[in-house]
Structure formats: C-alpha cells, structure tokens
Amino acid sequence: MEKPSASMWRRIKSRYNLVGSICKTCNTVYFPSRTVCRKCGRNTKMEDSTLSGLGEVYSFTKIYTPPEGFKDVAPYNIVAVKMKEGPIVEGHLVNASKDNIKIGMKVKAIFRKMLTEGDEGLIFYHFKFEPISV
Amino acid sequence: MRKVAIIGVGLSKFGERWELGLKELMAEAGLMAIQDANISSHQVDAIYGGTMSPGRFVGQEHVAALLADQLGFHNIPATRVENACASGGTALRQGFISVASGIHDIVVVGGVEKMTDVPLSDATTALGGAGDQELELSQGITFPGLYALMARRHMHEYGTTEEQLASVAVKNHDNAYKNPFAQFHKRITIDEVMKSKVVADPLKVLDSSPISDGAAVAVLAPLEIARKFNEVPIEILASTQASDSLSLSERSSFTEIKATQIAAKKAFEQAKVSQKDINVLEVHDCFTIAEIIALEDMGFFKKGEAAKATANGETVLNSKLSVNTSGGLKGCGHPVGATGVKQAVEIVWQLRGQAKDRQVSNANIGMTHNVGGSGATSVIHIMKRAD
Numbered sequence: 121m122e123k124p125s126a127s128m129w130r131r132i133k134s135r136y137n138l139v140g141s142i143c144k145t146c147n148t149v150y151f152p153s154r155t156v157c158r159k160c161g162r163n164t165k166m167e168d169s170t171l172s173g174l175g176e177v178y179s180f181t182k183i184y185t186p187p188e189g190f191k192d193v194a195p196y197n198i199v200a201v202k203m204k205e206g207p208i209v210e211g212h213l214v215n216a217s218k219d220n221i222k223i224g225m226k227v228k229a230i231f232r233k234m235l236t237e238g239d240e241g242l243i244f245y246h247f248k249f250e251p252i253s254v
Numbered sequence: 255m256r257k258v259a260i261i262g263v264g265l266s267k268f269g270e271r272w273e274l275g276l277k278e279l280m281a282e283a284g285l286m287a288i289q290d291a292n293i294s295s296h297q298v299d300a301i302y303g304g305t306m307s308p309g310r311f312v313g314q315e316h317v318a319a320l321l322a323d324q325l326g327f328h329n330i331p332a333t334r335v336e337n338a339c340a341s342g343g344t345a346l347r348q349g350f351i352s353v354a355s356g357i358h359d360i361v362v363v364g365g366v367e368k369m370t371d372v373p374l375s376d377a378t379t380a381l382g383g384a385g386d387q388e389l390e391l392s393q394g395i396t397f398p399g400l401y402a403l404m405a406r407r408h409m410h411e412y413g414t415t416e417e418q419l420a421s422v423a424v425k426n427h428d429n430a431y432k433n434p435f436a437q438f439h440k441r442i443t444i445d446e447v448m449k450s451k452v453v454a455d456p457l458k459v460l461d462s463s464p465i466s467d468g469a470a471v472a473v474l475a476p477l478e479i480a481r482k483f484n485e486v487p488i489e490i491l492a493s494t495q496a497s498d499s500l501s502l503s504e505r506s507s508f509t510e511i512k513a514t515q516i517a518a519k520k521a522f523e524q525a526k527v528s529q530k531d532i533n534v535l536e537v538h539d540c541f542t543i544a545e546i547i548a549l550e551d552m553g554f555f556k557k558g559e560a561a562k563a564t565a566n567g568e569t570v571l572n573s574k575l576s577v578n579t580s581g582g583l584k585g586c587g588h589p590v591g592a593t594g595v596k597q598a599v600e601i602v603w604q605l606r607g608q609a610k611d612r613q614v615s616n617a618n619i620g621m622t623h624n625v626g627g628s629g630a631t632s633v634i635h636i637m638k639r640a641d
C-alpha cells in the first residue's frame with residue numbers, strides 16, 4: 121500500500137473509535153462519516169455519531185492474494201458487517217476459525233494492530249471484528 | 255443530436271506483450287482501425303483515450319496526446335478519460351457525445367493498459383484504487399475480495415454454487431479459444447476451475463480475469479457520412495452511463511449493481527429495443543460472479559437465475575443469447591483501460607459477420623456492458639448494422 125501515514129491519521133476517529141455521522145434531518149447513520157447526506161442534500165445537518173460496534177455478518181471472504189503491505193498477515197478473513205445502527209462496515213475478522221464464519225453471525229468491533237510500516241517503522245491500529253461468543 | 259456510427263475498429267493481441275510498450279500497443283490497434291475505416295490521418299478531428307492507471311503501471315501520464323502523436327494525428331484535441339476499468343467504455347461514450355453534438359465529425363476512441371511490467375502486488379494495489387482507498391484498500395480488502403463478498407452473498411440469497419460460477423469461466427475460455435486476439439487459447443473444465451488456487455474465497459484464480467497488456471481503437475463518424483468510409487457502418491443506438499458509491503459497503507445490496515440497472519434501463523429506452531432483441535452481448539466479467547450479476551441487472555434473467563442458466567448452457571455461443579463471444583475479460587484478457595473499447599470492437603465484428611469461428615449466426619443487434627471498480631461506474635452501448 122501507499123505510505124499510509126497521512127490518511128491514517130486523518131481518519132483516526134473512525135479507525136480507532138468507530139466514529140461515523142448522523143444526519144439530524146433524516147436520522148440516517150453513516151459510516152464512515154460524510155459531509156453531505158445522500159437523502160437530504162443541501163438540507164443536511166450532520167453530527168458525529170459513534171457506532172456501538174455490534175452487528176451481524178452480511179458477507180465474508182478470506183483473502184489469499186494481498187496488496188502491498190499485507191503479505192505478512194495473509195491469508196486473512198474479511199467480513200462485511202451490518203451494524204446495529206444501519207450501515208454496513210467492512211473489516212478484518214479475528215479469533216474465528218474458517219468453519220464457524222456464517223452469514224448472520226453476531227460480531228463486535230475491537231481495537232487491534234493492523235500493520236507495521238517496515239521492520240522498525242510505525243505501527244498502525246484499526247478496528248477489527250471478533251465473534252460474540254454465545 | 256446526430257446519429258453516430260462506428261466506421262472502423264482495431265485491436266492489439268491481448269496478453270503478456272513483453273516485447274511491446276504502451277506506444278507500440280496503441281499503434282498496433284490504432285493503425286488497424288484507421289486502415290479499417292479508410293480514413294487518412296488529417297481527417298481525424300479529435301481523440302479520446304481511455305486508460306486507468308498508466309502512471310502506476312509504466313510511469314506514464316498524459317496518454318491521449320501520446321496516442322494522437324503515435325498515430326500521426328497532427329495537433330488535434332486529445333483527452334484522456336479515466337473511470338477505472340470502465341475507462342474504455344467511458345472514452346467511447348465521450349467520443350459518441352462529441353460526434354452526436356456536432357462539435358466533431360471523425361473521432362478516434364482508444365483504450366489501453368500496459369499492466370505486466372509491475373509485480374502482482376503492485377498491480378493489485380493499483381487496481382484496488384478502483385474501490386474506496388481509505389475504506390477498502392487501506393484494510394487490505396482487494397478487488398477480488400470485494401467481488402468475493404458479492405459472490406458469497408449471492409450464494410447465500412439465491413443458492414448460487416461455486417460450480418455454477420465456474421461454468422462462466424469454462425464458457426468464456428471456450429469462446430477465447432476461437433479468438434486469435436485472446437490472451438488464453440486453452441479450454442478449461444469445471445473441475446480445473448474448482449481446483450485452482452483460491453484468491454479470495456470463494457473466488458479462485460480461474461474465476462478471475464488476468465493481468466494483461468492490450469489496446470483497442472474505434473473510429474466514429476456521423477451516420478449521414480459513414481457510408482463514404484465503410485459499406486457496413488455500425489450505428490450506436492444507445493450510449494448510457496451511471497454511477498454509485500465507490501465503496502461496496504455503502505450500497506444497500508451486494509447482489510446487484512445499481513449503476514448497471516440504471517444504465518441498462520436507459521439504454522433499452524434510448525435504443526427502443528428490449529432484451530429479446532439482443533442476441534450478442536459482451537458483459538464485464540472481471541470475475542465469474544460479475545457476469546452473473548450483470549445478466550440479472552440488465553434484465554436478461556431474473557435475480558438469482560443467471561447462474562443456473564449459465565450452467566445449463568443458455569449463454570454459450572449460438573444459443574439464444576451469445577454472451578462474451580470474445581472470451582470476455584476472463585478468456586480474452588483484461589487490460590483495464592482497453593476492455594470497454596474491445597467489447598465494442600467484438601460487437602462490430604459480430605454485426606459485420608467477421609467473427610469467423612465464433613460468429614453468431616443471426617447477429618443483428620449487439621450490446622456492451624463495462625463496469626468500473628465494484629460497480630461505481632457502469633457504461634452500456636447498444637449497436638446495430640446500418641447498411
């Protein structure tokens with residue numbers, strides 16, 4: 121991947137704390153946050169809104185051919201999660217074996233290391249998902 | 255608005271063309287197209303060049319002016335068009351608009367990508383830019399990964415199977431076997447697809463279009479003067495385009511591409527034809543699941559039925575609807591910027607009756623479908639013989 125530094129830090133609220141946004145005109149929750157509401161256009165009234173981190177798996181895959189920067193962690197599980205608040209959020213799934221990943225499975229967001237820039241470089245963190253044990 | 259026709263087409267051979275650079279690829283396709291159109295270089299009024307990421311692949315930007323110069327068009331306006339993997343289709347549409355509007359008469363449209371000079375991980379990164387960089391690629395979610403998420407959901411909602419998806423690749427390799435311009439001339443079996451290396455589960459190497467070099471060129475003219483150049487002009491009956499969010503996650507469904515649904519509906523209205531009038535169709539099968547979703551979104555099959563129909567042979571060459579006679583992106587290759595123009599080249603050959611071993615016997619009206627990213631852009635054209 122590109123030198124991720126600048127956009128990593130700029131997006132730190134969403135990547136560390138799942139901060140999205142809510143349009144106060146129509147009450148639609150967005151993740152990641154956006155400036156203009158898709159439904160309300162010029163009548164947008166956007167505020168920060170933090171997701172609970174709880175949701176259900178909408179779809180999933182395991183990636184074996186990674187882009188630059190992810191060679192050391194491949195293969196890795198990716199899930200698309202339908203969050204309790206409405207938006208779909210994509211992320212890594214950890215602490216799950218292949219056999220127990222199912223559509224509809226309940227998961228929660230946690231905070232984990234994503235990758236290291238080189239051997240001694242910066243460590244980048246990001247939300248990931250893990251199964252909620254029942 | 256004036257009626258627009260394609261009066262000449264050209265194609266480079268697709269594949270790993272290590273012996274050719276960007277310039278030579280464009281010239282190979284371009285020379286063929288201007289000879290086919292019977293035009294001299296000074297008659298060309300403008301050029302549109304579709305390419306996705308030449309800066310990442312070969313370190314070259316400003317490619318449309320380069321294309322104009324390589325083909326010997328002196329000092330004409332040259333405009334690069336970029337819409338990820340739909341760059342070629344979008345360039346064709348820009349050419350169509352400029353001729354239809356009356357601003358230009360003879361317009362050359364090119365598409366090109368030289369992808370095999372960089373390692374696979376660099377290419378994967380460059381292609382990943384077709385999705386939402388901050389949201390998807392930054393987490394290591396690749397392009398195959400996005401289509402894998404679509405495939406998994408389609409399997410869940412409609413019972414689509416991996417074997418049914420594999421039948422798309424088998425069919426497209428069968429067609430590519432008959433296309434001298436195709437990257438692959440090797441028939442494959444369902445079993446070989448199923449046993450090929452997993453890229454992003456459930457998609458495997460043989461569900462995926464390859465990394466390719468290639469170029470495609472088409473020459474456009476107003477229909478009213480098209481016959482001066484070519485006895486069989488191909489009229490563009492419809493040229494439509496729609497967009498959506500770059501990120502897959504910000505769309506309401508993973509089993510449809512809304513931009514395709516909108517562009518297809520508009521195209522059928524514009525051309526005043528319906529699905530049953532189309533018998534030769536090039537769709538954007540960057541992955542096997544993409545062909546299935548496209549056939550459903552364009553209304554050729556009901557949602558959830560295209561995979562079964564494909565496995566039953568309903569889209570093979572000279573069935574009711576011949577899909578991806580060129581071999582598609584899977585079999586013919588996918589030099590991303592070239593693909594949308596190549597689809598038009600194939601349809602022109604089919605409608606003129608020049609497709610040789612892969613000729614569709616009753617080819618009358620043809621259609622192309624070119625997608626950018628995981629569905630943020632969709633471009634559709636419908637064409638018909640106008641002799």
Ligand SMILES: [Zn+2]
Nearest residue numbers: 143146157160
């Ligand atoms: Zn709103």
